[in-house]
Amino acid sequence: MDFTDVSLAGLRVVREVAERGTFTAAAASLGYTQSAVSRQVAAVERAAGVPVFERRREGVRLTTAGRVILRHAAAVLDEIDAADRELRDLPDETGTVRLGTFPSAGAVLLPRALTALRRTNPSITVVTRDGGTPVLVRALRAGSIDLAVLGSEPPFRPPDAETPALVTDTLTERNLCVAVPSTHPLADNDSIHVDDLRGQRWIAGRTSGDEPQLGVWPGLEGRPDVAHIARDWLAKLRLVAAGCGLTTVPAVIAAAAPAGVRVLAVRGGPEERRRVVVAHLPRPLPETALRVVEALRAAATQTGAS
Template sequence: MDFTEVSLTALRVLRAVAEQGRFTAAATALGYTQSAVSRQIASIERLAGTQLLERRRDGVRLTPAGHLVLRRAMVVLDEIDATARELSGLPAQAGTVHVGWFPSAGAVLLPRALTALRRTDPAITVVTREGSTPALVRALRAGSVDLALLGSAPPFRPPDAETPALVLQTLTERSLSLAVPVGHPLARRDFVDIADLHGQRWIAGPASGEDQLMGVWPGLDERPQIAHTARDWLAKLHLVAAGFGITTVPESLAPAAPDGVRILPVRGGPQEQRRLVLARLPGPQAEPCGRVAQALRTAAIDLDTPH
């Protein structure tokens, strides 16, 4: 066994597979064929002399040895990237923090936190990426993001069952609300009765294997009529403003709603609470990461404070 012969390509492939959770998804992200990804993983496992990935019916997970190799690989890949930047004449990105965010966090909270951080800590570079909660949890485990803003719904279970458990902090907990066109009959009052949701046209996110159908009121006792599907929150809200349907939104998105949209609470049924959670791996935090986390917490407090 001579692990010094492992290639940078194999390390990048291992990182992508750990992050994506599937060989096919990693191949798509890297622009490789699935067979090329499989060959790279087989090569690195052969050099390591042990299995680095556990193949399961629902995808792949890192073994303890895989976690060890990936943790070391991230150091190597970061140094290679820093060297490439310096050779190209760009300043080294000292104090870079990678943040993943659940879609609704990117409309209001994240920009506010980054704006404040630019004033207080201009030397810190923050690189962000959007993703679903399951994808961001995998990215945390893979080490490709340092912090993740995750969405959570009742019964508010941990986002995965892997060990060690992630460190979680609730930033906001708000009721799910409804976005309706200002000219819609539902917009005539200051709230929507749940009984009035029957027969409505909904604008929802596309359903997938790991994402719930976001945009339709949970527990609706009828088959919803989906008028339009859109993954992007802003697209949904503009479709609402144009009068093409209604959609659910976290209450925290109200400041981002365009003209022509009313954000209203829903009454007459169980409270539908939604949390925005800040997650990270356990262990000591580097100072830049801690500063970014504090900026996110401060922005969340500001959003919850009446002005």
């Protein structure tokens, strides 16, 4: 292995361990697990071909080679940090932000955010892709997107179990709703009771495990009568408009319901809360990405009020 293959993350870990004196203290400072710190140090040592630290009962101490590595690592990291600070202070910053979203966010939230962003920050270019949470989280970890808008449901766990943990910011949290055909008897009400959902026909999607997912109201007794399976949320709503059944929808896309569909709140039973969060890697966001987050937050607030 060539030492030029060492990552910036590895150099940062070496610097932190050298400063803190133990792997445990460095892990706490960086927000990593101790095993993650050990893996980063081991990768640097493999690349260097020599030990970086002398392990002792009371902690660690840099070897002679480790002191050489730390000296150059500090210079590299200082230059990177200085460039980051300088770029973040540039006025009227332009650039491209790569944004991933869960599919239904593209119905209302994303168009509203991009419309506002073109007005307030026309120099920022946003490129988007959609996907489920596992796909978007892997893209974040790989560095192929900068931000991810994700749907989340109780108990609202982190998007993945990797370290360091992703940073998440809640954009909106609202109750799950039900879309019904406008010709359905339930459509005459502004809201419906959960008991009214028993015995209804449903339009659902599927998870990667091929089990029905979003579409059937959670917690209903017995086996649901799933009449149609559709992966695309718009296809599900079109089937609702055609009178083929009911489907659950996040409140954030209620404004995008097509003609022939009513989106209703559900009373009774446990609340079915759903969050929309924006996630990113645990590092300072550039100004362009911060402006995109602000636009998403404003769009979520507007959507919640409409």
